[in-house]
Amino acid sequence: MPLPSSTVENYLKTIYKAQAAQRDHGRLVPMGHLAQALNVVPGTATTMVKALAESGLVHYEPYAGVRLTPAGEKLAALVLRRHRLIELFLVKVLGMSWAEVHDEAERLEHAASDKLIDRIDNMLGRPATDPHGDPIPDSSGSMVVRDYxxxxxxxxxxxxxxxxxxxxxxxxxxxxxxxxxxxxxxxxxxxxxxxxxxxxxxxxxxxxxxxxxxxxxxxxxxxxxxxx
Amino acid sequence: MPLPSSTVENYLKTIYKAQAAQRDHGRLVPMGHLAQALNVVPGTATTMVKALAESGLVHYEPYAGVRLTPAGEKLAALVLRRHRLIELFLVKVLGMSWAEVHDEAERLEHAASDKLIDRIDNMLGRPATDPHGDPIPDSSGSMVVRDYxxxxxxxxxxxxxxxxxxxxxxxxxxxxxxxxxxxxxxxxxxxxxxxxxxxxxxxxxxxxxxxxxxxxxxxxxxxxxxxx
DNA sequence: GCCCGGGTTTTGAGTGGTCAAAAAACAAAG
DNA sequence: CTTTGTTTTTTGACCACTCAAAACCCGGGC
Incomplete structure (x- = not known):
């Protein structure tokens, strides 16, 4: 159980967001969609997803698509948590514009330790949403999804x-x-x-x-x- | 001129620090020392250093050692700048202990953009040294080295x-x-x-x-x- | 039922970084 | 000058990730 590389984290995060976007929570995300979102060629996504399935993070059905397992879902939520807390931190504490924090957070989310994230969370007063209004999962990986x-x-x-x-x-x-x-x-x-x-x-x-x-x-x- | 990977940054940083440690500024850093400091096997260091020499970042003499070129030195200084500003930031702004910021900065230094670093630098009032007293290079890569x-x-x-x-x-x-x-x-x-x-x-x-x-x-x- | 086209998977190859172990170079001592 | 021991380099291999292009599957239309 080696800790997931930033590539793995990005795959999980992307699948998570794709799953959230299609209101049906149990539906499979098509490979093409995933590949496009990750900016890789479809074959690459297939290879990678098979590896993720191997380590129990996703459920993969050939020619159909992919879906996160509970383990993968939790990991993805924690990545999202890091991302969103970092975004909010950059805006609130460092005064950056909400238009520019996304890319920055995209890289920092793979480097920040849990300890750091928790300090940020604490300093911001355990916020519920990031600067874009996206909900921030708590440290156990669960979050309140509201339907607007x-x-x-x-x-x-x-x-x-x-x-x-x-x-x-x-x-x-x-x-x-x-x-x-x-x-x-x-x-x-x-x-x-x-x-x-x-x-x-x-x-x-x-x-x-x-x-x-x-x-x-x-x-x-x-x-x-x-x-x- | 692809932007240097975090591996490259670590090699440069390590050579820089080794060069600084041996007071003679122009002396070559032996491969063995470099490999040990980077926690890689000697052969790996050789391979990598040859690649760095190829791209003009270091001067490499077989069986003798490596030294940074001006280009490599500047890059290394900027990595050090990122590292030290991040350390100071983690201590001053997030209240972390100076004992624990090193590892955190070790990872964040490869993910933080120049823009972010500059904001941090500004927020801290353009500090001259980090929490350990190490001098912080300015954004052009030069710093005041004092002999204590x-x-x-x-x-x-x-x-x-x-x-x-x-x-x-x-x-x-x-x-x-x-x-x-x-x-x-x-x-x-x-x-x-x-x-x-x-x-x-x-x-x-x-x-x-x-x-x-x-x-x-x-x-x-x-x-x-x-x-x- | 057959074919067609779009999505998907395979295959083969390449890149960056790494190791283990064999080979080569060097320094120092006899 | 040779031998010994340490350091360095080479070689061959491997892992994670990626692409290009060929092969494949599958649902729709006819």
Whole structure:
């Protein structure tokens, strides 16, 4: 049981996220999808996944796909935990922009010890979510998954709070930041227009922001709490 | 010119430190020494060093040893910079013990971006030395090397300040910490006894501390400044 | 039922880093 | 100058990870 290389960690993390993305939790992730997400050629993914299956971290069905075993799931969750705590730390403590912390965390997550991660967790007050609103697993690998609406599915007119952004692309995040679209921000959907592919929202100081529907689908919201 | 792998960085760093340890700056580091320091078999070091020579980072003379080229020296200094800034950061900001930061920094130094390192440097106020008193190279790779006395060579009786500890072993550092022997601490050498292999110093609140001569040689000191 | 195309697996090869063990070079001493 | 012992280099092999390209499987359409 050698401790997993950063390659292994990346495979597990990617499978985990792919599994989470397809709402059915038990469905298999197709090899092609995995290979693409990892930026490797399909054959490489096959080889690697077979090795992961060998060590009991994934369940692999030839020509069908792959799914994490409980062991793999736990490992993946801990990688995600490291990643998200590091991201939050870089933003909160070092003052980095949320648009640039992803790549940094992508490398640091494989180098940080549990001890360090725990100190960070503690210093940040055991936070529940990272700067993008993604939930942070606890040190045992479990986390609360909440099901949010998106700007595409939530009701018009009623006030909502932006809770999560499901895309880490730096340019996209910079765009959001420029429009004060960060988790915690109160919003109201003004209009949706399928034909024009646009969603109009009122944000900070009632500023009007128009975004495309593909982008809107990446913004998750919750009903706004009544004013405190 | 692919960016150096962490293996390459470790080779360069190790050669750099070995070169610094033997006061003659231009002398070659023997392969055996390098291999031992890197915890690899000698043949491995030979192979790797030939590759480094190929890419112009070291000067290699068969059966004689290696020395860094200017390019290699700069790279090594930047690795050292990352390492030491990270160590200081872990101590100052995250409150970790100076005995445990070395291993952590050993891994993080290969994952941290220049941008992150610069933020850390800035947050710490562009410090000159790390928690062990080792000088921190600036972002161009140059640093001020000061030549200190050690507890073995400094004059008896006169007050001195502990400035640098040249051993990163965790157990040794914990021992020092337990006796308040950290850089900045004022000391006075009470006695040295070659036969008994011991050096007696007065430290914090005049506490008497006796240490062996091999240990004493690892503690560097400077003449104490007159009281401010 | 057969074929076709897209996804998947195999195969063969390459890279970076490593070891074990045999071979070669060197230094130092007789 | 030769012998001995230590250090260094070479050789052949291996592991983890990767790719390119050929071979393969499988679900749909006809």
């Amino acid at each position: 609406q998106t700007l595409l599915t939530c009701p018009l007119g009623t006030p909502v709070v932006l809770t999560r952004v499901t895309d880490q692309d730096a340019a996209f995040l910079r765009f959001l930041e420029g429009n004060s679209l960060k988790p915690g921000q109160k919003l109201r959907i003004e209009a949706r227009d399928d034909a024009a592919d646009q969603v109009v929202v009122r944000g900070k100081r009632d500023a009007k922001i128009t975004i495309g529907m593909r982008a809107a689908a990446k913004l998750q919201v919750a009903p706004a709490e009544p004013e405190g | 006395q050690t507890l073995l060579t400094c004059p008896l009786g006169t007050p001195v300040v502990l400035t640098r500890v040249t051993d990163q072993d965790a157990a040794f550092l914990r021992f020092l910490e337990g006796n308040s022997l950290k850089p900045g601490q004022k000391l006075r050498i009470e006695a040295r006894d070659d036969a008994a292999d011991q050096v007696v110093v007065r430290g914090k609140r005049d506490a008497k501390i006796t240490i062996g001569m091999r240990a004493a040689a690892k503690l560097q000191v400077a003449p104490a400044e007159p009281e401010g």
